[in-house]
Amino acid sequence: MDSDPDPNLNPPVVDPAVTSTADDIAAMRIRGAATIADAAAAALATQAERSEAPDPAAFERDLRAGARELYETRPTAVSLPNALRYVLRGMEGETVTALRASTIERANRFRTELEQAQSTLGEIGANRLRDGDVVLTHCHSTDALACIEAALESGKRIEAIVKETRPRKQGHITARQLRELGVPVTLIVDNAARRYLDEADHVLVGADSIAADGSVINKIGTSGLAVNARERGVPVMVAAQTIKLHPDTMTGHTVAIEMRDEQEVLSLQERAEIESPSEESESRSTAVDGNDDEDSSRSESDLTVENPAFDVTPPRYIDAIVTERGQFPPESIVTLMRELFGETTAEPWEE
Numbered sequence: 001m002d003s004d005p006d007p008n009l010n011p012p013v014v015d016p017a018v019t020s021t022a023d024d025i026a027a028m029r030i031r032g033a034a035t036i037a038d039a040a041a042a043a044l045a046t047q048a049e050r051s052e053a054p055d056p057a058a059f060e061r062d063l064r065a066g067a068r069e070l071y072e073t074r075p076t077a078v079s080l081p082n083a084l085r086y087v088l089r090g091m092e093g094e095t096v097t098a099l100r101a102s103t104i105e106r107a108n109r110f111r112t113e114l115e116q117a118q119s120t121l122g123e124i125g126a127n128r129l130r131d132g133d134v135v136l137t138h139c140h141s142t143d144a145l146a147c148i149e150a151a152l153e154s155g156k157r158i159e160a161i162v163k164e165t166r167p168r169k170q171g172h173i174t175a176r177q178l179r180e181l182g183v184p185v186t187l188i189v190d191n192a193a194r195r196y197l198d199e200a201d202h203v204l205v206g207a208d209s210i211a212a213d214g215s216v217i218n219k220i221g222t223s224g225l226a227v228n229a230r231e232r233g234v235p236v237m238v239a240a241q242t243i244k245l246h247p248d249t250m251t252g253h254t255v256a257i258e259m260r261d262e263q264e265v266l267s268l269q270e271r272a273e274i275e276s277p278s279e280e281s282e283s284r285s286t287a288v289d290g291n292d293d294e295d296s297s298r299s300e301s302d303l304t305v306e307n308p309a310f311d312v313t314p315p316r317y318i319d320a321i322v323t324e325r326g327q328f329p330p331e332s333i334v335t336l337m338r339e340l341f342g343e344t345t346a347e348p349w350e351e
C-alpha cells in the first residue's frame, strides 16, 4: 500500500520570500543569469530559515516545492536549475534543525563561490584585453563587466561600444555601469553594430547557457553579432562562469528559448495603429471591393508578434569561453562539463 501522505491533505508550504523572488525573476525585476542564480539561492536560504515544518520529510518537501516554483519562472538560463540543484544537494540531516543549518550553509556557500568565480573569471578575461582596446558589448552581463573591471584595475584603458539591446534595452544598464567605472561609452542601436565592428577589438558578451557542443545561448541578437564579427575579423569572447554550463545538453537535450510578451515589442496602441487602416487606404479598399460594410475578414490574429528572448550562437563563431576554471575553445567545453556535472541530468528535486 502507498504510504505517502495525500498531497492535497498536506500541501507543501512555500515561503512568501520564495514566491516574491519567483515573481521578480519572471517579471525581470531580477534578471541576468548570475543574478537570478544568486537570488534563487538566497530565497531557498530564507525559506530554510523561516520554515516551520513539523518534521524532516515536510521540510524537504517544502524546500523542493520552493525550488520548483523558482525553476518555473524562466526557462533559458541554466544557472537557475544549477543553483537549485547545488543547494538541494547540500540539504542533509536527520532533524529539521540539521536540515535547516545544512541548507542555509549550502546556499551561502553557493553565493560566495558565485562571487569568487566571477572575480576569478574577470581576471582571466582581462588578460585578453590590451591597453587601449575597444570592446563591443551586447545586453548586460555581470560576467562580461567583471573582465572589463579587472582590466581597468590592472591599469589598462578600455573603451566600450554598447549595443542598446532591444526590446528591453539592457544595454542602458551596461552603459551606466561602465560610466560608473569611468569607461568612455558609445551607445549604438542594435542595427548599427556591423558598422561599429570596424572600430572594435573584441566582442564581449555573457551567456545564459552553454551547450555541450560549445554553442552559446545568450540574449537575442548575439548570434547575428557573432557572425558579423567573424566576417569583420573581430574575436568574440564569451564570459561565463561554469554555472552557465548546461548539463542536460550532454544527453542530447536542447536549451529552451524563452518567448516573451509581445507588448515588449509592440504596445497595444501601436498594434491598434497597425491594425486600423487609415481613412485613405480604407476608401481605396472600398473602391476596389465595392463593399463598405465592416470588413469581417480582418482578423487580429493576422498580425503576429514574436519575441524570443535568446538565440544560439554556434561554436564556430566564438573564439573563447572564459570561465573561472580558465579559458576554453568552445569545442572543448564538454570536457569541463563532464568533470563538473558527471552525466547526471535529473531535475534538482528528483535527486
Ligand SMILES: O=C(COP(=O)(O)O)[C@H](O)[C@H](O)COP(=O)(O)O
Residues within 6 Å of the ligand: 031, 032, 033, 034, 035, 077, 138, 139, 140, 141, 142, 143, 144, 170, 205, 206, 207, 208, 218, 219, 239, 309
Ligand atoms: O542575456 C543576458 C540577460 O538576459 P535577461 O536580461 O533577459 O535576463 C545576459 O547576457 C546573461 O544572462 C549573462 O548575464 P550575467 O553575466 O550577469 O550572468
